[in-house]
Amino acid sequence: MRIGFFGGTFDPPHNGHLSALSAFTAECSLDRVLVMPTGTPPHKAAGKASDTDRLEMARLAFESVKNAEICDYEVKKGGKSYSVETLEWLKTQFPNDEIVLYTGSDMLLSFHKWYKVERILQLCEVSSFSRTGSDRNELEKQALFLRETYGAKVTVHDFSPQIVSSTDVRNAIANGDDISDLVPKKVEEYIKNNALYAPFDLKKAEEILRSRVNEKRYAHCLGVAKTAVYLAEKYGADPKKAEIAGLLHDITKNLSNSEQIAYCRENGIPLDDNELLAPQVIHAKTAEFFVRTELALSDEEILSAIRYHTTGRAEMTLLDKIIYVSDFIEPTRDYSDVDHYRALADENLDTALLEGLKWIICNAVTNNKPMHPAAIEMFNNLVNNK
Ligand SMILES: [Fe+2]
Ligand SMILES: [Fe+2]
Incomplete structure (x- = not known):
């Protein structure tokens, strides 16, 4: 099987994540994709959602994506997880399967600086999505460098996601603006029902x-x-x-x-x-x-x-x-x-x-x-x- 690894803080998950996940699943012919909300420091920062809320919002946001499932491994572990640690764990869970790691453009361009990059590239295939098209050449160059230096398996795909960030969503809520174009409907309802990201009162x-x-x-x-x-x-x-x-x-x-x-x-x-x-x-x-x-x-x-x-x-x-x-x-x-x-x-x-x-x-x-x-x-x- 080909198993995708799609990580993020998802605070909250938004339409950009949703379209990226759909493209990742289709372009990389994945049989399963694990959506992995990251662990957080023990204390919750102002205006951020709890681990439970992030897991639930991720579940609601991505339930429409075929073969996607939420994995709470990093959240349960708590604190910061290095990708290499999670990949080692995934390998123990799926020893005979291929693991494909999703990376955004910025992440691929700095990939050689990641902690234990060599080991990461032994554990998984890397799939990167050019956000704008204009960075395609740069991404191909970096992919070539990783292949030649580490014998990595790296693919670059074109993609035009909705450009939105979790910060945009949180700011919109703080300003009392409508977020229906930014997040999936069920996430919007969850945020509303649980009064998440409410500004200081x-x-x-x-x-x-x-x-x-x-x-x-x-x-x-x-x-x-x-x-x-x-x-x-x-x-x-x-x-x-x-x-x-x-x-x-x-x-x-x-x-x-x-x-x-x-x-x-x-x-x-x-x-x-x-x-x-x-x-x-x-x-x-x-x-x-x-x-x-x-x-x-x-x-x-x-x-x-x-x-x-x-x-x-x-x-x-x-x-x-x-x-x-x-x-x-x-x-x-x-x-x-x-x-x-x-x-x-x-x-x-x-x-x-x-x-x-x-x-x-x-x-x-x-x-x-x-x-x-x-x-x-x-x-x-x-x-x-x-
Ligand atoms: Fe005092
Ligand atoms: Fe005082």
Whole structure:
């Protein structure tokens, strides 16, 4: 038998994949074709579908293609799989059959750089599809090179797929655009029914925050958001981003220190020794991760302001500074010098930042508490640029 291997993230599968798979099956006279969604890192990135959803969408997208079947080997294995590893596995499953690997044009052109290319070319035949026709010569040249260098079996076919990418589909959904021309009907319905790739929803985020923190913390978050909007307007940052970062900066603060560490371990968030010695800073990291993965927020400026609100860092962005300062001057703070710091923030953001940081450092020194090196780097940077 001739067995095709058609891999991809399929996040989501689209009409371009569907036409490529149909062409692959027909042109290469395949008896069976295994569609292999790739494994993903243990944590789900913002705005991406889960493994279960990708497998189900692949099944729906390709069920009309004769002899195609979905294989969950890479998803079950988890993490990144090298093609050579999957091909070795396929060979154990189908020792007496011919395996044909599908590659797009770009993939064929960089094929000689693939991990263990020589072994791959012993394990399978490679079939490549010229997307535009204009790259045909280049593909033939590369095919010849692979044949001569590795004794590979490579074929090049002409093909004019619908030019669409999974990113196009996700962006269209985020913009509320129609996707009926981009994906198979059943995939469109699945995405809709499961609310996949839904954009960040501030109202929903606020509800989640409310359910996770106590009343006092919730009032603090609202206070930080309000102060951050005020400072953003004053110093020229984006008030909307300031509001979101302020609102969500402490969204995981309800977790205890040991829960923070466990959350990081479960989700592959690296922790350094300084964080383990002073775990109260970790909630900034877990909040960033939570907002990115659970709330589908992908704005790096907001995520960075959340991420650095406890330790700071040498090169703080304007939004980083605004959230850092808002955190200690917002209206529910009532320590004795708070009005002094509020007045400083009104005059000069960097001065307020430095004075606030000095207070934190002095407090740590007085109480024999360790300081995170990022805070020291921030201090050095601020005094050097004064
Ligand atoms: Fe915090
Ligand atoms: Fe806070």
